[in-house]
Amino acid sequence: MESDDLRQLQRTAERGEAAPWVDFPPTPAWYPPATGLWVAAMTATLAELGGPLGAVALVVLLAAEAGFLVWYRRYRGTMPSGAMPAEMRRAAIVLGASMVALAGVLVVLCQLLATWVPVVVALVATTSLIAWYERAYAAGAAGVRARLA
């Protein structure tokens, strides 16, 4: 085996490792608002509903999330795992930190204001964050594809 063959094999492996992260169908347009609705519904459930009704609502929301993940895995054809390529990591960190900060803001708003306020904030902020993340993820994926081309 010659060195060019080995370099080609190494590049093949690098492209393969990146593929689950960067080869994906277009994200449906409904995904950001649907995620916003889900977070808003979760906020309303945790803030307003207690007892059996609250438990049922929580189970329904978690089941919806699980159903979405099953559908999304089939839609994408795979589900990436392990370390995310460097080009996409920053966006994921920003999204994670923003969602944690949003959760904190929502807790405070729930204590200070009528429930509809944090629910609307959850809807708008989550939809905006997810829409931004999808664009940043796609740009990062394009960067990875260019690096490995």
Next chain:
Amino acid sequence: MSADREAVAPHAGLDALDPVLTSPKRLAAVAVLSRATSADFAFLRQHLQVSDSDLSKQMSALQAAGYVEVAKAGRGRGAATTYTITAQGRATYERHRAALRAIVG
């Protein structure tokens, strides 16, 4: 192979290369599976740019080597074939990658 290409000197790393994974198609398939919880037939076919029969052949070889597991769900048009890397496949792949890195740099 062309004469102007540089031949790799005998190297201990070459012995660490797994013969099953020296095929680019099988290496690519295992590389995908090493970074995914699983991948379905269509995803692998798209990534490898091969025909259905060729992919089936490559995946059968990987399955026979104990590197991947296959799960089939449903029948007809909605049927789904999904592949997952095994612990043995992952360990072999990581050794193979390390050897490639050591040789190529």
